[in-house]
Amino acid sequence: MDPVGFYFDFGSPYGYLASKRIDGTAKRHGREVAWHAFLVGAAVKITGSASLFEQPLRGDYTIHDMHRFARLQGVPLKAPATLPVHSLAASRAYYWLFDQDAALAKAFANAVFDAIWGEGRDLSSPEAVAEVAASQGVDAKALLAAISSQPVKDRLREAIEAAMAKGVFGSPYFLVDGEGFWGVDRLDQVERWLETGGW
Amino acid sequence: MDPVGFYFDFGSPYGYLASKRIDGTAKRHGREVAWHAFLVGAAVKITGSASLFEQPLRGDYTIHDMHRFARLQGVPLKAPATLPVHSLAASRAYYWLFDQDAALAKAFANAVFDAIWGEGRDLSSPEAVAEVAASQGVDAKALLAAISSQPVKDRLREAIEAAMAKGVFGSPYFLVDGEGFWGVDRLDQVERWLETGGW
Numbered sequence: 138m139d140p141v142g143f144y145f146d147f148g149s150p151y152g153y154l155a156s157k158r159i160d161g162t163a164k165r166h167g168r169e170v171a172w173h174a175f176l177v178g179a180a181v182k183i184t185g186s187a188s189l190f191e192q193p194l195r196g197d198y199t200i201h202d203m204h205r206f207a208r209l210q211g212v213p214l215k216a217p218a219t220l221p222v223h224s225l226a227a228s229r230a231y232y233w234l235f236d237q238d239a240a241l242a243k244a245f246a247n248a249v250f251d252a253i254w255g256e257g258r259d260l261s262s263p264e265a266v267a268e269v270a271a272s273q274g275v276d277a278k279a280l281l282a283a284i285s286s287q288p289v290k291d292r293l294r295e296a297i298e299a300a301m302a303k304g305v306f307g308s309p310y311f312l313v314d315g316e317g318f319w320g321v322d323r324l325d326q327v328e329r330w331l332e333t334g335g336w
Numbered sequence: 337m338d339p340v341g342f343y344f345d346f347g348s349p350y351g352y353l354a355s356k357r358i359d360g361t362a363k364r365h366g367r368e369v370a371w372h373a374f375l376v377g378a379a380v381k382i383t384g385s386a387s388l389f390e391q392p393l394r395g396d397y398t399i400h401d402m403h404r405f406a407r408l409q410g411v412p413l414k415a416p417a418t419l420p421v422h423s424l425a426a427s428r429a430y431y432w433l434f435d436q437d438a439a440l441a442k443a444f445a446n447a448v449f450d451a452i453w454g455e456g457r458d459l460s461s462p463e464a465v466a467e468v469a470a471s472q473g474v475d476a477k478a479l480l481a482a483i484s485s486q487p488v489k490d491r492l493r494e495a496i497e498a499a500m501a502k503g504v505f506g507s508p509y510f511l512v513d514g515e516g517f518w519g520v521d522r523l524d525q526v527e528r529w530l531e532t533g534g535w
Binding site for chain 2: 180194195197201202205208209301304306307317318320323325326329336
């Protein structure tokens, strides 16, 4: 059986909340999860919709909702001082690591999510991303060199294009046997789809 | 105990899906529901985000998702040929009826939702709205005269401004003792909030 596709933007608090649950959800139904970093900003150029945080009314609601959601889920959440979060450097680092060691890339992704949304740290700079990677045993200098190189930039761009070709446009987004689900609030439906094979 | 506020746009399929559940959800916790017609378009002027149906990728996803959601909920859903739906006439009629008879207004609201999203009928014109109202025993001529009158136009505008002053910007939107929830996918949290008094 194919793995569940989990597409996330490190800048998305709902992506962070989903990251805490998706592996368990899939495992209950004998599935693995393929984690894919994604930049919602790339899709925004097409959908025309700005970050929720940049929208009056919706931005305030989102800040309230994400905290309430996290409390209900029992997950720590502290918003960074500057929103929206810029996740380009972390996303490039993710794919550079992934091509070497998928398990390490996933540990790095969890560490990035925890730093940004669990601790409210600013991970917009390559240096801050390298620091988190170093805590996972990654060579910081090698990472900084890699994520400013053209092949790694292209690697991320191609990953985003491949995701969008599958219909991905938001974070989190789940793909279960070709069926797409958008939003952490669709995780119950994702689980039911895994359980029943669809409806 | 205060009623649960249920804000909906007749043009919103998720508002339609929520309309089938909110009374039951509230009743289980000894609450009434106050139904409020709302025009998301009025909030869009502030949030800057177009209708989901007008956004590439998101529009296609929404059409797929609303059908899947309706099947899961066991509610008939047939999309109108023209999207987004224009709900101005129906919303004006709602408040005109509400000020005479709240129960009749709610029966009318259900009939409008069923016509638009259950049967896929085009209710953008005042005449089509009057036809639905007539099926509820309302005088069609009186309704047509009323919804083109300034006091009824003002009544809707004021209702929308009052809703937005409480933070409402989307459909469906729920207010439980001052706590706002956006989206049919927050109904489980609405129920838990009613049950626990919040977290």
